[in-house]
Amino acid sequence: MLRHYFIGIVILIGAILANLLASKIQCKSWYDLLQGLYQNKSYWNQITFKDAIWLIILYPLILGFIAYAGNYIYQKLF
Numbered sequence: 001m002l003r004h005y006f007i008g009i010v011i012l013i014g015a016i017l018a019n020l021l022a023s024k025i026q027c028k029s030w031y032d033l034l035q036g037l038y039q040n041k042s043y044w045n046q047i048t049f050k051d052a053i054w055l056i057i058l059y060p061l062i063l064g065f066i067a068y069a070g071n072y073i074y075q076k077l078f
Helices: 002-024 030-039 041-046 049-077
Strands: none
Touching (some): 002 049, 030 041
């Protein structure tokens, strides 16, 4: 259980950093997408190709790598 908690904390910190990166490179985060769709159904027209690549490919890859790194760090520590 401690392993899952540790990896979850690492993923949370990584997700926060990834969202900061998204704002730096001017891409929409999942929060921006869902908030925009809630407010306006035509929000899909504002999603660029760069936003789609970030949300569908890069963001999940980053979080997956962070989960792998968190597991690796846990194994080395404990």
